[in-house]
Amino acid sequence: xxxxxxxxxxxxxxxxxxxxxxxxxxxxxxxxxxxxxxxxxxxxxxxxxxxxxxxxxxxxxxxxxxxxxxxxxxxxxxxxxxxxxxxxxxxxxxxxxxxxxxxxxxxxxxxxxxxxxxxxxxxxxxxxxxxxxxxxxxxxxxxxxxxxxxxxxxxxxxxxxxxxxxxxxxxxxxxxxxxxxxxxxxxxxxxxxxxxxxxxxxxxxxxxxxxxxxxxxxxxxxxxxxxxxxxxxxxxxxxxxxxxxxxxxxxxxxxxxxxxxxxxxxxxxxxxxxxxxxxxxxxxxxxxxxxxxxxxxxxxxxxxxxxxxxxxxxxxxxxxxxxxxxxxxxxxxxxxxxxxxxxxxxxxxxxxx
Numbered sequence: 001x002x003x004x005x006x007x008x009x010x011x012x013x014x015x016x017x018x019x020x021x022x023x024x025x026x027x028x029x030x031x032x033x034x035x036x037x038x039x040x041x042x043x044x045x046x047x048x049x050x051x052x053x054x055x056x057x058x059x060x061x062x063x064x065x066x067x068x069x070x071x072x073x074x075x076x077x078x079x080x081x082x083x084x085x086x087x088x089x090x091x092x093x094x095x096x097x098x099x100x101x102x103x104x105x106x107x108x109x110x111x112x113x114x115x116x117x118x119x120x121x122x123x124x125x126x127x128x129x130x131x132x133x134x135x136x137x138x139x140x141x142x143x144x145x146x147x148x149x150x151x152x153x154x155x156x157x158x159x160x161x162x163x164x165x166x167x168x169x170x171x172x173x174x175x176x177x178x179x180x181x182x183x184x185x186x187x188x189x190x191x192x193x194x195x196x197x198x199x200x201x202x203x204x205x206x207x208x209x210x211x212x213x214x215x216x217x218x219x220x221x222x223x224x225x226x227x228x229x230x231x232x233x234x235x236x237x238x239x240x241x242x243x244x245x246x247x248x249x250x251x252x253x254x255x256x257x258x259x260x261x262x263x264x265x266x267x268x269x270x271x272x273x274x275x276x277x278x279x280x281x282x283x284x285x286x287x288x289x290x291x292x293x294x295x296x297x298x299x300x301x302x303x304x305x306x307x308x309x310x311x312x313x314x315x316x317x318x319x320x321x322x323x324x325x326x327x328x329x330x331x332x333x334x335x336x337x338x339x340x341x342x343x344x345x346x347x348x349x350x351x352x353x
Contacts, residue, residue, distance in 0.1 A: 002068055004032050007039060010067035014059045017052050018348050023060070031077070039064055040075040046350070047208075048080040048123035049343035082124065082208040083350040085230045090199065093127070093207045095232035095346050097265065098225060100255070102247025104135075104216035107270035107307070108237045110317055111338070112213035113141045114324040115235065118339025120168035121324070124208040127163065129198050130173030131225070132215045133191045139175045142166045143320020149176055152203070160203040167325065170205070172198050192224040199229065209343075217247075218254040226260045232346045233265035235304065240269060240291035252299050265345040266302035267292045268338055271309040280330075283308075302345060305338045307331065 011029055012022045023029050023043065032041040043060060045053060061074045084094035099115065101108040109132065116128040130138035139145050149161050149172065163170040174194060204210070209232075215221050225231065234255050238248040248267075255262040269292025273283040286309065296303035307313070313331055316323040324335040 002034050002037065002039060002072060004034065006068050007032055007034070007041065007064065010063045011041075011060060013063050013067060014056065017055070018344060019046075019351050023056075037069065037071050038073045038075070039068070040077070042077040042079055045078065045080040046083045046347035047343040048082070049119055049340045050080065050347075051337070051340035051344055053078055080123070083347055085232050085350065086353065088230045090204075090210075090229065092204060093210045095208065095350075096210045096212060096225075096229055097232050097235060097342065097346065098131075098212045098214050098222075098262070099235045099237060100214045100222065100251055101216050101237045102218075102249070102251035103244055106216075106237050106239045106244055107313075108132075108216065109137045109141060109213050110313060110322070111235065111237045111268050111270060111307070111335075112211055113138060113317065113322045114335040115339050115342060116169045116209075116211040117167050117322055117324050118336050119209050119211070119343060121336070122339065122343070124343070125206055126168065127170040127172070127204050127207045127210040129195075129210065129212045130171070130175060131195055131198070131212050131221055133174050133194060133221065134215060136173045136175030136178075138171060138173045138213060141317045141320065141322055142169075142171055144171065144173075144176070147176055154203065159201070161201055162203055167322070170207070172202055174198070189220070192220050195221055195224060196228065209346075218251060222254065223260065226255075226262050231262045233263040233342075233349055235265050235342060236267045236295070236301075237270055238267060238292050238295060239271045240285065240288040242288065242291070244287075245291045245295060248295055249298075252295065252301075256299070263349050264299065264301040265342050265349075266304040267296045268304045268307065269293070270307045272306035274309045302341065304341045305334055307334055307338075 012024045014023050028044045030042045064072050064074045082094050099112040116126050120126040130136045151159050151161050154160050163172040238244050273285045293303050313323045324332045
């Protein structure tokens with residue numbers, strides 16, 4: 001006879017690959033139901049973007065068949081409950097992920113936009129803040145130029161901005177509040193205060209991940225964020241050439257400083273190689289090769305993936321429909337993989353406290 005105790009004992013043989021403990025010990029098994037030979041239960045993952053989802057499901061099914069009964073009919077409901085940062089001032093936002101680069105022009109905003117959509121497409125509740133105060137580009141990438149968010153009063157009578165939503169992502173940018181044809185000549189404190197308002201005076205609802213597209217370099221915005229909020233981690237974007245890598249090293253070193261101390265989720269190498277449309281199997285390393293991997297190895301942080309240099313990426317961004325939305329494009333899969341790995345690293349960091 002199949003019992004709940006037998007099922008739990010069998011599932012103790014299934015280890016969560018990242019957390020290195022079994023699913024029962026991690027309290028990831030719920031809602032066990034048994035009717036004769038029919039066994040059903042839920043597996044509660046730490047993120048809907050878990051790249052190991054299929055492997056864990058297969059391991060659970062095999063454990064029941066091997067340790068309980070070869071005749072069992074196993075039904076598994078794979079769901080998730082996103083883990084969150086402790087002591088987060090913004091209680092409704094589980095994890096804040098910043099996307100940074102040592103220098104401009106490496107595709108940081110492109111990575112931010114596609115990362116946010118990738119997490120949303122995996123089932124997460126996602127927001128995106130364009131914190132590049134001096135050069136906001138997220139409104140263009142989402143086709144939201146000219147949009148002016150409206151405000152409403154909450155139950156305490158405080159006025160809050162309602163962020164527009166597109167492609168499953170709630171979006172807020174300083175570009176929504178400024179003339180796109182005019183520069184924003186703000187000193188550091190003014191920029192920092194404006195950024196805090198984007199965080200604090202917005203009705204984000206409940207979010208699993210808030211992605212923040214930072215300005216390039218190392219400046220006031222980075223320091224303000226790290227000292228005001230508990231950040232789940234930073235994604236570093238670089239290109240392969242040495243001049244970009246030199247600036248990337250400084251950016252990584254900044255996040256490792258004791259006064260900032262933000263976990264590094266990994267490195268994304270953008271514009272890694274060029275593949276002509278007529279020769280998709282050919283890779284031409286125009287800007288050098290494996291620079292992002294070397295940075296990741298140097299600082300002992302994950303390498304999250306390579307994004308090729310293809311025309312469709314810029315065309316998609318300019319059209320307001322980032323490339324990840326085109327499931328037929330190979331670059332879409334590359335960004336989905338990056339999103340899964342970022343979510344994976346956040347879960348690992350949260351488990352480690």
